[in-house]
Amino acid sequence: MNGFEKRRQEKKEAIMFAAKELFKLYGYNKVSIAEIAKKASVSQVSIYNFFESKENLKNQLLKTLWEDYYQTIMSILNSTDTIEKKIESFFYTVAVYSKNYSINFIAESLRSQLELEENTTEMQLGKIKQAVASLIEQGKQEGVIKDTITTTAMMNLIDMFRFYMIHNPLAGLNYDQNPQLLDELISLLLTALLV
Template identity: 40%
Template sequence: MNGFEIRRENKINDILNAALKLFSMYGIKKVSIAEIAKSANVSQVSIYNFFESKENLARQAFFKIMDDIMIDMKALVESDLSFKEKINKMHFISTNSSNTFIEIFNQIDFIKDPLIQKFLDEYGENKTIPLLMQLIDQGKLEGDLDTDISPESILIYIHAVNKALQSNLDQKVRSDLGKLFFYGIFKTSK
């Protein structure tokens, strides 16, 4: 990457970080492009050149959060921790990120945006599900998950929980679904 590309990427990241900070403090609707530009120390024109609109900037900020969370999740799944330790940490990361999402993106019908829905569907299929299946394989190998449950059943379950989480649920229900998802598949005594 040359100097120009590095400066461009840094400017984009500064804008995204400023937008996320302001969105989380005041909500997407109440934050103006001028406020984001001032916070990121860039011109409003730069924001429009990179993102075209505040709505697209909000989408890109959402994508950035998802990517940041995925980096943490991938590092966790690929770590040397036991399955149970990974599940506990993953539940913690998931709960904290869910709270961030709710604070920022649940203030408008953002989650119903067709581009966000498409992104979530593709992200789940290409990144989240393969990572979860890797974790599930480890759980089965360590004897913590029921080996009789087929991968197809697990995928149907993951899809159902994912669709439920994409709707406007209150924080308690989201938390309960997270607990069911992370702990409801543990092997039971027979």
């Protein structure tokens, strides 16, 4: 990559970072192109040159955020870590991702991705669920996950945690102010699942 291409890529990344931060703080509808340009230290024309519109910028950002989340989750579930460590890392990743983005932006992300990617995101969600269910089954066979509770019930518990984190914006604030609280919640979840 030559110097021009490198500067161009850095400018595009600065725009996406600025948009992500502003959308997180204020929501998509309350942020203008001018505010994004100011935060990214670029001209509004640069944003239009890269993305054509605020909507396209949002869609590209959502696609990038979802892909990062998906890759992170799958790398955890496919790692060589112990089952206990994989489950713990999974819960922390879900919590951190949800806490780092506003509820509206996350919900919009999932809706937009489901519409834009023609079932790619839905397939990825299915892969995550299948990988988690397989991990639970493997854990039961190895004796590290309780075999007295069905995998379906455990998956429901995991879904409740994910739903709670995404749809409760105060949770993120509580965990920022008291990180031990998130540790305790995840400890409770692990106690429910692990032997």
